[in-house]
Amino acid sequence: MNTKPERKKSANGAGTIERRGALWWLQVLRPLEPGETKRRRGRIPIEGSEKMTEAQARRAGAKLAVDFRNGKIVFGASRRGSPTLAISTTTVREVGEAWTSGKLLKDHGAVNGLKPMSGGYIMGTTLNKRAYSMKTRGPNGPDFGDLPVAQVQHTDIAKIMAEQTGAASTRNHVHNYLARIFSLAEIPLGIRPVGSNPVLAAYRAPADESKHFSFLYPPEVLALLGNREIPLGRRILYLLATYFGWRKGTLRAFKWSGIDWATGAVSVLKQKGHRRLDAEEDDEEQGRPIFFVAPPDVLAVLRAWHEHLGRPPADSPVVRDLWTDEDAKQRENHDEAQVLRDDLLASNVKREILFSKANNVQAIRFHDARATFCTWAVRDGREDRWIRARTGHAVGGNMIDRYARMAQTLADLDYKPFPDVTETLPELAEAALAVRGLPQTLPQSAAPSAPARTPSSPQVPVTIQCEGRDLNPYASYGASTSS
Numbered sequence: 001m002n003t004k005p006e007r008k009k010s011a012n013g014a015g016t017i018e019r020r021g022a023l024w025w026l027q028v029l030r031p032l033e034p035g036e037t038k039r040r041r042g043r044i045p046i047e048g049s050e051k052m053t054e055a056q057a058r059r060a061g062a063k064l065a066v067d068f069r070n071g072k073i074v075f076g077a078s079r080r081g082s083p084t085l086a087i088s089t090t091t092v093r094e095v096g097e098a099w100t101s102g103k104l105l106k107d108h109g110a111v112n113g114l115k116p117m118s119g120g121y122i123m124g125t126t127l128n129k130r131a132y133s134m135k136t137r138g139p140n141g142p143d144f145g146d147l148p149v150a151q152v153q154h155t156d157i158a159k160i161m162a163e164q165t166g167a168a169s170t171r172n173h174v175h176n177y178l179a180r181i182f183s184l185a186e187i188p189l190g191i192r193p194v195g196s197n198p199v200l201a202a203y204r205a206p207a208d209e210s211k212h213f214s215f216l217y218p219p220e221v222l223a224l225l226g227n228r229e230i231p232l233g234r235r236i237l238y239l240l241a242t243y244f245g246w247r248k249g250t251l252r253a254f255k256w257s258g259i260d261w262a263t264g265a266v267s268v269l270k271q272k273g274h275r276r277l278d279a280e281e282d283d284e285e286q287g288r289p290i291f292f293v294a295p296p297d298v299l300a301v302l303r304a305w306h307e308h309l310g311r312p313p314a315d316s317p318v319v320r321d322l323w324t325d326e327d328a329k330q331r332e333n334h335d336e337a338q339v340l341r342d343d344l345l346a347s348n349v350k351r352e353i354l355f356s357k358a359n360n361v362q363a364i365r366f367h368d369a370r371a372t373f374c375t376w377a378v379r380d381g382r383e384d385r386w387i388r389a390r391t392g393h394a395v396g397g398n399m400i401d402r403y404a405r406m407a408q409t410l411a412d413l414d415y416k417p418f419p420d421v422t423e424t425l426p427e428l429a430e431a432a433l434a435v436r437g438l439p440q441t442l443p444q445s446a447a448p449s450a451p452a453r454t455p456s457s458p459q460v461p462v463t464i465q466c467e468g469r470d471l472n473p474y475a476s477y478g479a480s481t482s483s
Contacts, residue, residue, distance in 0.1 A: 024049040024057035045190040093145035100124040108188040154198040161203045171205040215372040227347040233321030245373030245391040257314035297422045304431035336366035376417030379407040
């Protein structure tokens, strides 16, 4: 007598589900291949089914079976006689957007390195511009972003990478983002076999030849901050980038709740960091909070900025109001480097090396405000640990050596780093002075033609037009401050 339990059939045409590892899978009869006389079974992974009950998986499988019957899901090639795996129609763009928006983390939890990130919007913009919109299968083929992620081959990636331009670091950002998308398509989505990532290391861009990277002199930063033609919010961004040394993502995550007005301590709980921010610890946690006491002049400017904005709530960002209507194009392209260069030129900062197009020179970028902070800190005699506590740089690098030579330039020019900025932003100077309890020095009728200096600020020579010549200790770097 046969006592084997009878297998329960699903509703007609709905397929059969089974648990395989972390996911539920749908089994269906696949179409006949050329030369076949008998239909074979194929498997389709039910995405997001890790925590589904059998009943929930059965309902999801029924919907998936409808897509299969309607031709929205096809099967990949396999060896004759072996089970076949269905190719999901989920596209590259859909997986990428689920990752950069945080949806994958919300749906699947912290698996395969998923974690909160502050730069998802910029990463998504980069992918849309440099990958999703490209065509890898002929001019009449679909956009790369619309290809089913399960069907992408390394030849598609080769064509994407061949079209990348710019610095090697920029091209390799694209490589890394794509590699991450296909890794997530394997785990946790299960729509590619593990180990099938088509973004091969061979497609990484070779490192660029060594380039000269620039930083800003103190008078140049004062001129930039004092220029009324630049939106005030953008000057606050430049101030914090230069005096705190934070990355863009960290600056955008800085909220008013991160300022303790009583003690002057500032903190940001979300930042893009590297491994091992602490020399004594060996864990690989990234993005730890940053805490330190802000300089009193910067704190006074922030207090004045807070009053200027009408005392916004604690959970609102400190960095805001970056753009004017005329800035729409740069805002759309997120070209902070070109915006900074334009702002420097508008502030009468014309040192040629900052704008050089030579192959061995990197023109000034927004990230170089961070390098400016590090260079100034080394010139100020600050220790490596003091710098890292503010910037989030990884322990074990050669940061001090990297910036020591640039700091020597400041010493040779007798520039004192971190000049007092209390009076530098004309719109906030009066309020900032009041906060610091200093006597009023600005006339009420008009702002000074150049950023005013407190007695503690250095009186230094200024390089005009080109580094290495025309040193004029009486030349003014002041920007126009007419209203």
